[in-house]
Amino acid sequence: xxxxxxxxxxxxxxxxxxxxxxxxxxxxxxxxxxxxxxxxxxxxxxxxxxxxxxxxxxxxxxxxxxxxxxxxxxxxxxxxxxxxxxxxxxxxxxxxxxxxxxxxxxxxxxxxxxxxxxxxxxxxxxxxxxxxxxxxxxxxxxxxxxxxxxxxxxxxxxxxxxxxxxxxxxxxxxxxxxxxxxxxxxx
Amino acid sequence: xxxxxxxxxxxxxxxxxxxxxxxxxxxxxxxxxxxxxxxxxxxxxxxxxxxxxxxxxxxxxxxxxxxxxxxxxxxxxxxxxxxxxxxxxxxx
Numbered sequence: 001x002x003x004x005x006x007x008x009x010x011x012x013x014x015x016x017x018x019x020x021x022x023x024x025x026x027x028x029x030x031x032x033x034x035x036x037x038x039x040x041x042x043x044x045x046x047x048x049x050x051x052x053x054x055x056x057x058x059x060x061x062x063x064x065x066x067x068x069x070x071x072x073x074x075x076x077x078x079x080x081x082x083x084x085x086x087x088x089x090x091x092x093x094x095x096x097x098x099x100x101x102x103x104x105x106x107x108x109x110x111x112x113x114x115x116x117x118x119x120x121x122x123x124x125x126x127x128x129x130x131x132x133x134x135x136x137x138x139x140x141x142x143x144x145x146x147x148x149x150x151x152x153x154x155x156x157x158x159x160x161x162x163x164x165x166x167x168x169x170x171x172x173x174x175x176x177x178x179x180x181x182x183x184x185x186x187x
Numbered sequence: 188x189x190x191x192x193x194x195x196x197x198x199x200x201x202x203x204x205x206x207x208x209x210x211x212x213x214x215x216x217x218x219x220x221x222x223x224x225x226x227x228x229x230x231x232x233x234x235x236x237x238x239x240x241x242x243x244x245x246x247x248x249x250x251x252x253x254x255x256x257x258x259x260x261x262x263x264x265x266x267x268x269x270x271x272x273x274x275x276x277x278x279x
Contacts, residue, residue, distance in 0.1 A: 053195055053196055053197065053250075054196060054197065067250065068195060068249075068250035068251060068252055069195055069250070069252070071250075131199070131200030131202050131203065132199070132200070133198075145196075145249075146196075146248065146249045146250065147199070147203060147248060147249065148202065148203060148248045153248050
C-alpha cells in the first residue's frame with residue numbers, strides 16, 4: 001500500500017452533490033474461469049461472485065463487483081483496515097486461489113482510487129460526459145458498470161439510492177476529480 | 188455514432204469499443220513456406236467492403252472481451268453480434 005498524501009482527499013460539497021475520495025481501501029482483482037472458484041470465494045469471503053453481468057454482491061465487509069465473465073473486483077467496506085489486515089487478506093486469497101492454480105489474484109489497492117459521490121444530481125453530473133445510459137443503473141441497487149467519463153476509464157458501483165462509488169486509475173484520479181468538481185459547480 | 192450490443196455487458200455506445208478489423212481470417216499453417224507476397228496478402232490486405240462485413244470488435248472500456256459483429260459499413264447497421272468461437276450467421 002502506498003504511503004501517499006493525496007491532493008484530493010477533502011470532501012467537496014455542492015448544492016446537491018457531495019464528492020469525497022475514500023482511501024485507503026483494499027481492492028483485489030480476481031480472475032478465473034474455473035468452476036470451483038466460485039465456491040472457494042464463497043468460503044473465503046462469505047460472498048459468491050456474481051455471475052450476472054453488471055451486478056455485484058456484498059456483505060458488511062466486502063463488495064464483489066462483476067467486471068467481465070471471468071473477472072471480479074473485491075473491495076473492502078472497512079476504511080480503517082490496517083495494512084497488515086490488507087496484506088493478510090491478499091495472502092489468504094493468493095494462497096487459496098493463485099497458488100492452487102484456480103485463478104489469478106492481484107492486489108490493485110494502489111491502482112484504483114475510490115471516489116464516493118452522493119446527492120440527487122450525481123447522474124446529471126456524470127451524464128455531462130459519459131455515453132452510458134444510467135436509467136436502469138440508478139434504479140437497481142448494487143449495479144456495476146465500466147464506462148468512460150470525460151474520456152477516462154471508470155468502474156461505477158451503485159451502492160445505494162443516489163450514492164455511488166467510482167473507481168478511477170490513480171494517474172487519472174486528479175484529472176477526473178478536477179473535472180467532477182468543475183462540472184458540479186454548474187449543476 | 189451507434190450502439191453496439193456487447194454479448195457480455197449489453198447495449199453500449201460505440202465510443203466504448205474499438206474495431207479490430209476483418210473477422211475470420213485464417214492464419215496460414217506454415218508461414219515459412221509462403222512467399223513474401225503471400226505473407227503480405229495475409230498480413231495486410233483486407234477486403235474493406237462497402238456493405239455487409241464480418242468484423243472483430245473489443246469492448247475496450249467495458250469488459251475488455253473480443254467478439255464478432257456483422258455490420259453494414261455503408262450505414263453502420265448491425266445485423267448480428269456473436270461471441271468469438273461461435274459460428275457466423277449464414278443468412279443476413
